[in-house]
Amino acid sequence: MKIVDTHAHIHFPRCETDVEDIISRFKENGGTFLLNIGIDIEDSKKAIEYAEKYDFYAAVGVHPHESKNAGETFLQDLMKLAQDSKVLAIGEMGLDYYRNLSPKEVQKEIFQAQIDLATALGKPIVVHIRDAYEDAYQILKNSDLPDPPGIIHAFSADAEWALKFVKLGFFLGIGGPVTYPKNEKLRDAIKAVGIDNILTETDCPYLPPQKYRGKRNEPSYVKYVLEKIADVLQMPVDLVAEKIYKNVREVFSL
Numbered sequence: 001m002k003i004v005d006t007h008a009h010i011h012f013p014r015c016e017t018d019v020e021d022i023i024s025r026f027k028e029n030g031g032t033f034l035l036n037i038g039i040d041i042e043d044s045k046k047a048i049e050y051a052e053k054y055d056f057y058a059a060v061g062v063h064p065h066e067s068k069n070a071g072e073t074f075l076q077d078l079m080k081l082a083q084d085s086k087v088l089a090i091g092e093m094g095l096d097y098y099r100n101l102s103p104k105e106v107q108k109e110i111f112q113a114q115i116d117l118a119t120a121l122g123k124p125i126v127v128h129i130r131d132a133y134e135d136a137y138q139i140l141k142n143s144d145l146p147d148p149p150g151i152i153h154a155f156s157a158d159a160e161w162a163l164k165f166v167k168l169g170f171f172l173g174i175g176g177p178v179t180y181p182k183n184e185k186l187r188d189a190i191k192a193v194g195i196d197n198i199l200t201e202t203d204c205p206y207l208p209p210q211k212y213r214g215k216r217n218e219p220s221y222v223k224y225v226l227e228k229i230a231d232v233l234q235m236p237v238d239l240v241a242e243k244i245y246k247n248v249r250e251v252f253s254l
């Protein structure tokens with residue numbers, strides 16, 4: 001069975017220390033594809049380095065928290081980094097009004113600039129949205145998007161929102177929170193969307209599945225997410241894995 005992690009930060013300090021073991025455990029569990037995600041220019045360079053070293057892929061972008069520090073040349077820098085053959089997507093990018101570490105207007109500006117860059121480069125986007133679904137949706141709906149558009153990572157809204165993003169062509173990134181006992185809302189969203197528009201991810205070191213709550217997350221734990229999705233959709237796990245692998249090839253044109 002092939003398992004995929006479409007959103008990981010294996011180069012972050014909390015993973016770096018034993019990254020070799022993390023990668024081995026992922027591969028032992030069928031880990032076949034991993035997208036290692038950058039959150040600013042320097043971090044994106046590191047994300048690529050690790051993707052090269054362990055033969056996975058990377059995404060380069062400026063996270064909404066970092067948007068106030070984006071710097072004058074961030075678009076040119078991203079464009080340059082995106083030339084690397086390991087870079088499959090632009091992101092993570094988006095809006096985060098929960099922590100609001102950068103002013104809203106700056107977040108929007110940096111988000112829009114990266115969408116436009118991705119469209120020009122013909123690469124899908126990896127979108128982070130927290131407490132900002134309405135504004136993010138308006139921006140995406142009114143933008144010229146790449147084809148296919150990409151992933152709404154760590155999707156955390158309801159079925160109605162899920163269907164709106166799917167209508168724009170997005171895949172929903174589903175991770176550890178789907179295993180949380182109280183998260184019926186997310187499981188209902190998965191039922192509404194079905195297998196054709198979902199992907200599995202960890203967001204490691206963050207968002208571990210229920211079994212490891214309070215601990216560090218890692219790519220091999222994506223299997224718990226896969227099992228929960230199979231349970232929600234009442235499908236055999238290996239069929240879910242197969243479909244999700246097909247979705248990965250579709251979104252990244254592999």
Ligand SMILES: [Zn+2]
Pocket residue numbers: 007009037092203
């Ligand atoms: Zn992330």
